Amino acid sequence: MAEPIRALRGMNDILPDEAERWEALEDLLRQWLRGYGYRNVRSPVLEHTALFRRAIGEATDIVEKEMYSFTDALNGEELTLRPEATASIVRMAAEHSLLHDGAQRLYYIGPMYRHERPQKGRYRQFHQVGAEALGFPGPDIDAELLLMCTRLWNDLGLSGIRLQLNCLGSTAERSTYRKSLVEYLEEHENDLDEDSRRRLHTNPLRVLDSKNPAMQQLIAGAPRLLDALGGESLKHFEGVQAILKDAGLQYEINPRLVRGLDYYNLTVFEWLTDKLGAQGTVCAGGRYDGLFEQIGGKPTPACGWALGIERLLALVADSGRPCPDVYLVNQGEQAARSAFRAAEALRDAGFSVVQHCGGGSFKSQMKKADASGAPVAVIVGDDEARAGEAGIKPLREEHEQFRVPVARLPEAISDLLFGTGEEE
Numbered sequence: 001m002a003e004p005i006r007a008l009r010g011m012n013d014i015l016p017d018e019a020e021r022w023e024a025l026e027d028l029l030r031q032w033l034r035g036y037g038y039r040n041v042r043s044p045v046l047e048h049t050a051l052f053r054r055a056i057g058e059a060t061d062i063v064e065k066e067m068y069s070f071t072d073a074l075n076g077e078e079l080t081l082r083p084e085a086t087a088s089i090v091r092m093a094a095e096h097s098l099l100h101d102g103a104q105r106l107y108y109i110g111p112m113y114r115h116e117r118p119q120k121g122r123y124r125q126f127h128q129v130g131a132e133a134l135g136f137p138g139p140d141i142d143a144e145l146l147l148m149c150t151r152l153w154n155d156l157g158l159s160g161i162r163l164q165l166n167c168l169g170s171t172a173e174r175s176t177y178r179k180s181l182v183e184y185l186e187e188h189e190n191d192l193d194e195d196s197r198r199r200l201h202t203n204p205l206r207v208l209d210s211k212n213p214a215m216q217q218l219i220a221g222a223p224r225l226l227d228a229l230g231g232e233s234l235k236h237f238e239g240v241q242a243i244l245k246d247a248g249l250q251y252e253i254n255p256r257l258v259r260g261l262d263y264y265n266l267t268v269f270e271w272l273t274d275k276l277g278a279q280g281t282v283c284a285g286g287r288y289d290g291l292f293e294q295i296g297g298k299p300t301p302a303c304g305w306a307l308g309i310e311r312l313l314a315l316v317a318d319s320g321r322p323c324p325d326v327y328l329v330n331q332g333e334q335a336a337r338s339a340f341r342a343a344e345a346l347r348d349a350g351f352s353v354v355q356h357c358g359g360g361s362f363k364s365q366m367k368k369a370d371a372s373g374a375p376v377a378v379i380v381g382d383d384e385a386r387a388g389e390a391g392i393k394p395l396r397e398e399h400e401q402f403r404v405p406v407a408r409l410p411e412a413i414s415d416l417l418f419g420t421g422e423e424e
Contacts (some may be wrong), residue, residue: 010116010124021313026109029129032155036148038107038131043088045111049078054294055087057262060203066114081113086263086288086304087295089132094297103135109309123310130285132304139239142267142287142303146240147247149271149283149305158315161282163249165269166257167237169229171290174265177228178204184222191218208256224255236266263288267303276311283307323373325351326413327395329365332382339380342390342406346378349410370395376413392416 007013014022030040049069056062068081082088085108098104109129116122131148133141146163153161168174181204185192192200193215196207208219229237244251259268268286276282285305292300326346330339343355354372356365362379369377379391379401390409393401394416404412 008124010118012123012125021316022309025309025313025316026129028155029109029152032148032152033107033129033131036105036131036144038105041089041092041106041108042110043082043085043092043108045082045113046079047082047088047091049080051087051091051295052080052083055090055263055291056084057203060206060262062114066116068113068115083114084112084306085110085128085130086132086306087291089130089304090134090288090291090297090302091295093134093300094292094295099135099300103133106132106134108132127309128306129309130304130306132302134302135300136303137289137301139236139267140243142236142240143243143247145285145303145305146244146251146269147249149307150247150249156312156316160275161271161273161315163251163269163271164254164257165237165240165251165267166254167226167229167233168258168265168268168286169225169233170265173229173233174205174225177223177225180223180228181205181207188218191215203262205258209258219256222256225258226253226255233266240267259284259286263291263294265289269305273315276314281308282311282315323375324354325374325417326353326376326378327369327372327374328353328355328378328380329362329369330356330380331359331362331365332385334382334385335380338385338390338406342378342380342409345406346410346413349414351410351413366393376416378409378413 033040049067052067053063058064062083067083070079071077072079089106089108093099093104093106098106107130109127111125111127113125115124118124131145133145149163153159169177182200185196185200185204185207189197189200192207193210193212195212196210196215199206205225207215208222210216210219241251254270257268257270258264259270264286266287266289269284270281271283272280273282274280283305285303287301287303289299289301291302292298328339328343328346330336339355343353346353354374356368362381366377375394375396377393377395379393381391384390384403387403388406389403390406391401391403392409392412399416
């Protein structure tokens with residue numbers, strides 16, 4: 001017997017019951033994003049490796065260790081499965097001149113890929129929904145992106161998600177700050193862990209993001225980036241905070257928050273929870289005004305966030321398997337043909353219908369109808385088919401089975417479930 005082939009580690013199958021939860025959440029996310037004027041875009045999962053090296057940064061963990069990159073055997077191109085989508089959206093917007101007619105609010109939903117050690121909430125194929133506001137220079141769009149997240153948490157009934165903010169300033173301000181930070185870290189180099197020593201001269205701001213408990217006292221004593229910011233950067237950050245305060249949104253300023261991608265400037269933020277163990281970041285993002293230029297486009301202000309769907313699903317209470325409105329039982333050749341017509345008529349009326357296929361006795365089919373969770377069984381035998389009728393059997397309440405003409409079936413089901421039919 002051949003050795004069974006299984007899914008790759010960290011790349012998970014999503015089976016029907018779970019997929020239905022995904023579909024319900026994705027439907028809600030799309031409706032919520034459209035409510036703020038965001039429009040859907042879809043980018044390829046494969047991009048030129050140079051896009052991510054240039055956008056994310058050569059000295060980041062993502063580019064150094066986590067990307068799935070390879071050389072195309074046909075033409076020698078260096079390609080990478082996208083580890084995040086913002087760079088792809090910016091490439092798309094620049095390539096197709098999406099901002100020719102003005103600023104754009106865009107969103108995406110899809111899989112990303114990073115070669116990480118799989119654990120709960122962190123997989124090698126993971127899925128994100130992201131919002132990207134392109135062409136908006138002011139702090140108002142930063143605040144909108146944060147306030148819309150608050151609405152999502154409320155819509156999903158989630159609690160305990162807290163917001164942390166920081167400001168990274170401009171490229172010039174970070175460069176000045178970088179020098180003072182490196183000087184400080186060099187004075188304490190013997191106390192740095194291996195990762196921090198590696199980052200000391202390549203990406204020293206990432207040292208501030210270390211989760212190593214032994215590093216926290218040293219990090220707390222480091223110079224603060226906020227203290228190195230100029231008037232324009234502080235004005236922008238204060239503008240974001242003013243809108244959040246007016247809206248009553250609670251937040252914490254975390255001067256050590258830097259994010260793991262080099263393209264950020266000015267506002268950065270994370271939404272955090274204590275309910276997911278080590279993977280506590282539910283949603284994160286910030287402003288990336290220089291990214292268009294980094295990939296060869298025109299200077300364009302931009303801001304956005306990405307939200308992990310797997311992590312969000314883990315926070316949402318399982319509402320159970322969705323149930324159909326109707327389970328349609330049928331037996332007999334003529335009944336089977338009539339059952340198809342009845343099922344389609346019910347679907348035309350907006351009902352979800354599971355039609356029994358594969359034969360079996362009425363008794364076995366009714367067991368499956370009951371197990372489906374449907375509140376109503378519709379029964380079609382050859383007698384009903386010859387009479388142009390269908391039986392209706394309520395499954396969740398005491399009510400006698402009755403028959404109606406097939407033409408009145410949607411009306412009768414509606415009356416039974418919602419009390420919306422006409423009185424007899």
